[in-house]
Amino acid sequence: MQSPFIVELNEQNFRQVLEGSMQTPVLIHFWAPMSQESAQIIPALNTLAQQYNGAFTLALLNCEQEQMIASQFGVQALPTIALFVNGQPVDGLGGPQEMTAIEAMLAKHLPSQEDMILKQASELMQQNQHAQALPLLQQLPAEMQQKGDIKLALAACYIETQHFDQAKTLLEHIPLEYQNNDYKSLIAKLELHEQSANSPEIQSLEAAFQSNPSDTQIAAELALSYHQVNRDEEALDLLWGFLRSDLNAQDGELKKHFMDILSALGQGNAVSAKYRRQLYSLLY
Numbered sequence: 001m002q003s004p005f006i007v008e009l010n011e012q013n014f015r016q017v018l019e020g021s022m023q024t025p026v027l028i029h030f031w032a033p034m035s036q037e038s039a040q041i042i043p044a045l046n047t048l049a050q051q052y053n054g055a056f057t058l059a060l061l062n063c064e065q066e067q068m069i070a071s072q073f074g075v076q077a078l079p080t081i082a083l084f085v086n087g088q089p090v091d092g093l094g095g096p097q098e099m100t101a102i103e104a105m106l107a108k109h110l111p112s113q114e115d116m117i118l119k120q121a122s123e124l125m126q127q128n129q130h131a132q133a134l135p136l137l138q139q140l141p142a143e144m145q146q147k148g149d150i151k152l153a154l155a156a157c158y159i160e161t162q163h164f165d166q167a168k169t170l171l172e173h174i175p176l177e178y179q180n181n182d183y184k185s186l187i188a189k190l191e192l193h194e195q196s197a198n199s200p201e202i203q204s205l206e207a208a209f210q211s212n213p214s215d216t217q218i219a220a221e222l223a224l225s226y227h228q229v230n231r232d233e234e235a236l237d238l239l240w241g242f243l244r245s246d247l248n249a250q251d252g253e254l255k256k257h258f259m260d261i262l263s264a265l266g267q268g269n270a271v272s273a274k275y276r277r278q279l280y281s282l283l284y
Contacts, residue, residue, distance in 0.1 A: 239257060
């Protein structure tokens with residue numbers, strides 16, 4: 001499938017492509033099959049355009065097929081690369097170039113890939129797609145994740161995806177200058193979760209279980225209550241306390257609850273993986 005970030009220039013579209021630089025920078029690569037250096041670099045340029053994910057448009061001009069356009073640009077050597085912004089050339093390179101030189105030229109005029117990732121994550125968060133934004137924020141460099149605004153964004157994603165412990169850890173280390181209204185809103189959400197996670201019903205079940213620690217029925221009710229408020233590790237640990245000595249405790253009901261919680265957490269969850277390993281060690 002043709003990339004939306006790459007276009008082949010010709011007489012029919014080159015004015016339209018240049019006008020497009022008013023919104024998105026256009027990098028024109030002048031090349032020809034007879035120039036081995038200019039042809040060989042095209043795959044790397046294509047990859048670079050994909051990595052920048054729309055921050056610029058790569059326009060390929062075959063100078064053998066489009067000699068009139070090439071002459072209008074005054075191209076004298078192949079390969080030649082020219083960057084257009086707002087309809088005007090702002091930078092360029094002539095002759096064979098290493099990709100590092102091209103990347104350095106782009107870096108002077110375009111946002112960094114980290115900035116683009118952050119922008120994409122912010123747009124997803126505005127659309128309430130926090131689960132999609134979270135892995136983008138997590139792939140930012142470690143030093144960038146230490147910044148206060150990135151910590152707030154990560155904490156927001158953790159709360160919306162019900163990873164409350166991770167959110168709490170981040171919010172405990174937010175610099176004072178970032179403790180703004182967004183920070184206060186996240187703290188309020190976290191406090192609401194903690195209140196619901198320690199409801200009177202759960203406290204009553206905890207007291208009953210403490211009085212009767214061998215009662216599997218109370219244990220099952222307490223574990224399910226924990227699970228409902230995302231205290232999954234506590235739920236699994238409680239059930240595991242019975243299952244490790246009797247996999248058929250309460251006629252198999254505890255094992256069923258245990259497996260249901262593991263399924264709800266999913267294969268990629270670290271807590272789920274831990275208890276799956278423990279279960280498999282007993283079964284096999």
